[in-house]
Amino acid sequence: MSLIAITEVKKRFGDNEVLKGISIDVAPGEVVAIIGKSGSGKSTLLRCINGLETIDEGSIVVAGAQFLPDEVHLKALRLKVGMIFQQFNLFPHLTAGGNVMLSQMVVKKTPKKDAEAVARKMLDRVGLAHKFDALPDELSGGQQQRVAIARALAMQPIALLCDEITSALDPELVAEVLAVVKELAAEGMTLVMVTHEMRFARDVCSRVVFMHQGRVHEIGAPEEVFANPRTPELRQFLGVQ
Amino acid sequence: MTYQFDFGWLIGSLPVLLKGIRITVQLILIGAVFGVALGIACAWVRTLGPKWLKPVVATYVELIRNTPFLIQLFFIFFGLPSLGIRMSELTAANLAMIVNLGAYSCEIIRAGIQATPRGQFEAGASLAMTPFQTFWHVVLVPALQRIWPALSSQIVMVMLGSAVVSQIAAEDLTFAANFIQSRNFRAFETYIVSTLIYLALAILLRQLLAGLGWMLFPRKASR
Numbered sequence: 001m002s003l004i005a006i007t008e009v010k011k012r013f014g015d016n017e018v019l020k021g022i023s024i025d026v027a028p029g030e031v032v033a034i035i036g037k038s039g040s041g042k043s044t045l046l047r048c049i050n051g052l053e054t055i056d057e058g059s060i061v062v063a064g065a066q067f068l069p070d071e072v073h074l075k076a077l078r079l080k081v082g083m084i085f086q087q088f089n090l091f092p093h094l095t096a097g098g099n100v101m102l103s104q105m106v107v108k109k110t111p112k113k114d115a116e117a118v119a120r121k122m123l124d125r126v127g128l129a130h131k132f133d134a135l136p137d138e139l140s141g142g143q144q145q146r147v148a149i150a151r152a153l154a155m156q157p158i159a160l161l162c163d164e165i166t167s168a169l170d171p172e173l174v175a176e177v178l179a180v181v182k183e184l185a186a187e188g189m190t191l192v193m194v195t196h197e198m199r200f201a202r203d204v205c206s207r208v209v210f211m212h213q214g215r216v217h218e219i220g221a222p223e224e225v226f227a228n229p230r231t232p233e234l235r236q237f238l239g240v241q
Numbered sequence: 242m243t244y245q246f247d248f249g250w251l252i253g254s255l256p257v258l259l260k261g262i263r264i265t266v267q268l269i270l271i272g273a274v275f276g277v278a279l280g281i282a283c284a285w286v287r288t289l290g291p292k293w294l295k296p297v298v299a300t301y302v303e304l305i306r307n308t309p310f311l312i313q314l315f316f317i318f319f320g321l322p323s324l325g326i327r328m329s330e331l332t333a334a335n336l337a338m339i340v341n342l343g344a345y346s347c348e349i350i351r352a353g354i355q356a357t358p359r360g361q362f363e364a365g366a367s368l369a370m371t372p373f374q375t376f377w378h379v380v381l382v383p384a385l386q387r388i389w390p391a392l393s394s395q396i397v398m399v400m401l402g403s404a405v406v407s408q409i410a411a412e413d414l415t416f417a418a419n420f421i422q423s424r425n426f427r428a429f430e431t432y433i434v435s436t437l438i439y440l441a442l443a444i445l446l447r448q449l450l451a452g453l454g455w456m457l458f459p460r461k462a463s464r
Contacts, residue, residue, distance in 0.1 A: 050367055051366075074369075078367060089360035089364035090364075092383055093458065103368035106374050
């Protein structure tokens, strides 16, 4: 039984078909890396799973929640999958703690006291318990991204989508974010991540999806995908002869 | 220059003057609170609101921004009674100021909302917030922070513009000044005094708005 079932998804922006029939099943606890050149549709696919983009054909089902573009279905879908963005997207007027508390109180109507307890727990989980009262402006990029992870976790999603979450970070800050993700993976969280961190994909992921021109070009365990790329496109992408 | 300045009338006219100040202050406080509230509502409609409401708000905003305040005031006070809608001078003055500030602040606040990075809306959505919840809890405060200086200026302008409500006999500071100088024939001194009071009120109002911004928007703890 797959947790995320993506079936024959097609997505067009005007005349430009960016997803040309994508089918991927993600099992609970799986960590899937999506790699590929820019423009291959990998970010669009991720955004479709969270309903940030509508799809033109096919279906996306997350733990029984069908993706339909109305508010009720979108909310149900988004309660199940959290998303973490390249640009962190923390709310600048709220403290780290406030960022983690807000959606619990607004969406789940959690009382403030309970939301705060959850927020402290989640910030502690990403190693930022001491930054509860800091504003996003006062945090480094790596810290901001960890707060964003805590914020997504506070909604208790069953899967997390990570959209190039280390691409906007200085090199020395990448490790601290990946360490948090690695820990989540070890705890059994289902992760789908678009990433350029090939070493991380190789070490942590259970499956790697190589996307090319809106299609799943290759899919498989990281050992085979990285060690024995079958297609010339993937060989070129990985820089191997 | 043989003009003899005389401020002796000041003491006797103090009660009239104070009443004028009180009414001007009252007008701008009520006008600012409800005008900005109306502006926020209209800015929401114009940026994120339901499609059918957009032309309604757009018409209101353009109508108000392209006609004189005095005419709007006259329309409300002298025009509406023909439709059976009658109100006191003060109510008419208040209403005119709210309607006027609502239109101008709508456009200022709209600019603040439109400058919001798309990622903020997406972050709100991905946390299962509805578009309105995202607007209210995520977008609004940073948007207001962005345009707070412009909005403050607009509020001060409406306060100064409120001088024309004396034309419908609302007993504001200008009405008081006109009244006093018609009794003491000391136009120069009377208008100097009222000018200084307006100046002081405007500076005070700016300080008040700056303080409000200081309370409303987050600041870094250090630096």
